[in-house]
Amino acid sequence: GGQSHASREGINMAAAPRTVLISGCSSGIGLELAVQLARDPRQRYQVVATMRDLRKKETLEAAAGEALGQTLTVAQLDVCSDESVAQCLGSIQGGEVDVLVNNAGMGTVGPVEGLSIAAMQSIFDTNFFGAVRLVKAVLPGMKRRRQGHIVVVSSVMGLQGVMFNDVYAASKFALEGFFESLAIQLLQFNIFISLVEPGPVATEFEGKLLAQASTAEFPGTDPDTLRYFRDFYLPASRELFRSVGQSPQEVAQVIVKIIGKARPPLRRQTNARYSPLTLLKALEPSGALYVRTAHSLLFRWPRLLNLGLRCLAWGRLPTRVGPR
Numbered sequence: 001g002g003q004s005h006a007s008r009e010g011i012n013m014a015a016a017p018r019t020v021l022i023s024g025c026s027s028g029i030g031l032e033l034a035v036q037l038a039r040d041p042r043q044r045y046q047v048v049a050t051m052r053d054l055r056k057k058e059t060l061e062a063a064a065g066e067a068l069g070q071t072l073t074v075a076q077l078d079v080c081s082d083e084s085v086a087q088c089l090g091s092i093q094g095g096e097v098d099v100l101v102n103n104a105g106m107g108t109v110g111p112v113e114g115l116s117i118a119a120m121q122s123i124f125d126t127n128f129f130g131a132v133r134l135v136k137a138v139l140p141g142m143k144r145r146r147q148g149h150i151v152v153v154s155s156v157m158g159l160q161g162v163m164f165n166d167v168y169a170a171s172k173f174a175l176e177g178f179f180e181s182l183a184i185q186l187l188q189f190n191i192f193i194s195l196v197e198p199g200p201v202a203t204e205f206e207g208k209l210l211a212q213a214s215t216a217e218f219p220g221t222d223p224d225t226l227r228y229f230r231d232f233y234l235p236a237s238r239e240l241f242r243s244v245g246q247s248p249q250e251v252a253q254v255i256v257k258i259i260g261k262a263r264p265p266l267r268r269q270t271n272a273r274y275s276p277l278t279l280l281k282a283l284e285p286s287g288a289l290y291v292r293t294a295h296s297l298l299f300r301w302p303r304l305l306n307l308g309l310r311c312l313a314w315g316r317l318p319t320r321v322g323p324r
């Protein structure tokens with residue numbers, strides 16, 4: 001009732017700030033999230049904003065402004081290195097992380113025949129094993145203290161596959177399965193898991209992807225597939241980012257809300273404009289309806305797809321999924 005709520009608020013206000021560790025803060029969603037949490041009006045957070053290459057820290061430091069050195073510190077962390085993870089956690093005051101945000105990630109697009117196994121493994125090492133490394137490092141402390149929150153920046157591609165994003169989607173599906181499994185055990189320890197699933201977001205991510213895709217040769221791929229990828233998929237993908245893309249600020253706002261909750265949700269999509277697509281699978285969980293519809297839109301009615309994307313770009317549909 002009202003009284004217990006009020007007393008809990010009272011405890012919260014007196015409590016020390018929660019230490020939030022975020023991976024991949026050199027740009028995009030991680031950078032925005034670090035800054036928004038560090039500028040929390042109620043100063044509920046002490047943010048450890050990490051990146052693998054500290055030479056990139058200027059943008060974050062400039063965006064942090066007065067929060068720098070107060071509620072935000074920058075630290076080196078390469079999620080692909082056990083040593084770097086150990087060193088980073090060892091340098092945290094008190095050594096305890098209350099909220100871990102697994103944000104670091106990389107994309108890859110292209111026909112699978114043209115991607116090397118080594119390139120695929122490196123996507124998994126960052127997107128999947130990177131998060132696993134950090135979780136293994138913070139979990140003992142969280143369990144001992146019987147509290148914690150682990151946020152994972154997944155993707156709508158963690159819920160359903162997208163053509164030419166086979167490996168990236170697989171890495172996000174891996175995260176979804178891993179963290180859903182862990183969530184069951186961790187409820188027993190008062191530790192919460194939240195999988196955040198953005199649609200397209202306008203960050204460096206897309207630029208890096210398209211640059212990679214336009215220079216890669218995809219050896220061993222048949223000419224029909226390669227032509228389709230370059231002449232149809234890449235332009236359509238650009239259009240998708242333009243028409244339904246969210247800003248990293250918007251996605252960070254959703255995550256800030258989730259971190260502020262006493263009972264954070266297990267899953268949260270961030271982009272309402274993308275939800276017609278995720279709905280196709282939610283309505284028919286075998287995925288067959290989604291696969292057939294996506295196939296028809298891409299191969300049979302590409303003009304309808306383009307028209308749909310343009311309408312979304314012109315329309316004033318809100319991009320945010322409203323609060324529940």
Ligand SMILES: NC(=O)c1ccc[n+]([C@@H]2O[C@H](COP(=O)([O-])OP(=O)(O)OC[C@H]3O[C@@H](n4cnc5c(N)ncnc54)[C@H](OP(=O)(O)O)[C@@H]3O)[C@@H](O)[C@H]2O)c1
Binds near residue numbers: 023053056103204206
């Ligand atoms: N943009 C989208 O459309 C979109 C959609 C859904 C989900 N997501 C997810 O959102 C997350 C953030 O991506 P973003 O859109 O903000 O893209 P971004 O601006 O490219 O940010 C990615 C961040 O991950 C970092 N990173 C990559 N490998 C790393 C490693 N080994 N160790 C530590 N950091 C590493 C990058 O650092 P460097 O600068 O050193 O490379 C960068 O700071 C990713 O998990 C991505 O999969 C993105």
